[in-house]
Amino acid sequence: MDRNEMEHLARRRAKRKMGFIIHATVFVLVNALLFAINRQVTPQYAWSFWPLGGWAIGLAIHGLVVYGFASGGSIWRSLLAAELRNLG
Numbered sequence: 001m002d003r004n005e006m007e008h009l010a011r012r013r014a015k016r017k018m019g020f021i022i023h024a025t026v027f028v029l030v031n032a033l034l035f036a037i038n039r040q041v042t043p044q045y046a047w048s049f050w051p052l053g054g055w056a057i058g059l060a061i062h063g064l065v066v067y068g069f070a071s072g073g074s075i076w077r078s079l080l081a082a083e084l085r086n087l088g
Contacts, residue, residue: 020066027059 031052038048068075 016066020062023059023062027055031055 031048034048034051038046
């Protein structure tokens with residue numbers, strides 16, 4: 001792998017990680033706002049946990065893609081290494 005390919009790969013990985021960080025930040029801010037609205041408007045029913053739960057699933061999948069199953073993730077690397085050993 002030459003220098004340009006490595007730089008391209010590094011930029012791509014950094015973009016993915018930055019995307020996840022932005023996603024997580026927006027998740028926290030929006031759900032905190034929804035929780036505050038819920039407590040002020042309808043404190044007898046905790047409806048703010050429904051969007052939080054659904055969004056948490058999406059955020060978890062995003063995290064797995066970025067840090068686990070993406071081309072640079074540790075799970076991906078271990079699976080790839082195992083396949084290469086099986087072929088060789």
